[in-house]
Amino acid sequence: MESTIVEFHLEYNISRKNPAEVFYAMGLFISSYQKIGRLISESIDSDVGFEFELKEVTHGCILAKLLLKAEKWTRPDSPIHDFTGEIFSPEQVRSVNTKEVSRLKSEAPLYNNKKLDPYISDLDLALVMEEWSEGNKKLLPDEHLKVCKEGDDLSNVVPFDPSFRFTGDPKKMFSSDKGCHDGEEVIEVFRPCNKGDSQWEVISVKTGRKYSAKILDKKWLEDYQNSIIRLGAQDYLRVHSRYDVVSWNGKDEIKNAEILEIKDVINSGGIQNEIPE
Known part of the structure; x- marks a missing residue:
């Protein structure tokens, strides 16, 4: 680096x-x-x-x-x-x-x-x-x-x-709208932002699509970056997210993504044995 x-x-x-x-x-x-x-x-x-x-x-x-x-x-x-x-x-x-x-x-x-x-x-x-x-x-x-x-x-x-x-x-050049998502989903964190407000890279558990988004839940983000909230390597987040789904070159992609609220941290080592969609 x-x-x-x-x-x-x-x-x-x-x-x-x-x-x-x-x-x-x-x-x-x-x-x-x-x-x-x-x-x-x-x-x-x-x-x-x-x-x-x-x-x-x-x-x-x-x-x-x-x-x-x-x-x-x-x-x-x-x-x-x-x-x-x-x-x-x-x-x-x-x-x-x-x-x-x-x-x-x-x-x-x-x-x-x-x-x-x-x-x-x-x-x-x-x-x-x-x-x-x-x-x-x-x-x-x-x-x-x-x-x-x-x-x-x-x-x-x-x-x-x-x-x-x-x-x-x-x-118009490269994509066609296939709709938008505005609601709850479970995501896996691929790359977090440990400082500042840069985008996180995450994967939707339901669709398997990887996308980048800023976390707009400032209180949760501050608690995470101050180590008040901790995420394990196999933990997931239940979030309210919003984004557009577009089709480009035969493949669906997620654009303009935002994570509006972090609802819950799903601990992989906890009681739950399955990650809900």
């Missing part, structure tokens, strides 16, 4: 009339960067994940310093540099995706002693492109973003294309 300070330099026009938009754009860029990093990390089944911790924010240009904990090859700078011009078609999205999968296979041919066979959903990539494009829309023509390691010579860092626009509709 590589743990390093990553700097987001957003160089902006100090005479702009609406400076708040610069901070909004920076938030979109950081969010998008983390999302595509997670897609890459998940594509190789990384045990580490892709997580940021905010260390410092300064201004002049707006500089955000973040501690990145991730495998070194999961940094998404390469695919984001392919966010150029206007992207509006499924073929364009797939071209960026194919190039990134090839990069992963080339740079990390073995992971955990296994040959890599990474997979990134075109739909997920298109959604990240859409968010990155929204950040670009907040910039003026002479403003741009650079991302580098702490201490790098900024003059040697190539900025991301501020004129990039995503003008397609991701859901």
Whole structure:
């Protein structure tokens, strides 16, 4: 795992009339960067994940310093540099995706002693492109973003294309709605968030589908992260969850997931012998 300070330099026009938009754009860029990093990390089944911790924010240009904990090859700078011009078609999205999968296979041919066979959903990539494009829309023509390691010579860092626009509709491109879930279910925790409010990776016991979701039950999350509530390796959660079910490439996927309430912890070593659906 590589743990390093990553700097987001957003160089902006100090005479702009609406400076708040610069901070909004920076938030979109950081969010998008983390999302595509997670897609890459998940594509190789990384045990580490892709997580940021905010260390410092300064201004002049707006500089955000973040501690990145991730495998070194999961940094998404390469695919984001392919966010150029206007992207509006499924073929364009797939071209960026194919190039990134090839990069992963080339740079990390073995992971955990296994040959890599990474997979990134075109739909997920298109959604990240859409968010990155929204950040670009907040910039003026002479403003741009650079991302580098702490201490790098900024003059040697190539900025991301501020004129990039995503003008397609991701859901129309790659998915068809199959309905939504809004109710109780039992989940297995695949990867928890032990600090902050990042997404948890869980598996629905009923459907067997893996998905990522934030836990919005703040009291329960605080108790868990302060070790007041403990989860064993084989424990399950009974939750109220909400998400969309979409069909992509012949496979059902869960999107826009939220865990609204934790109703109960089902202890594997307790009285119950079976996990209810």
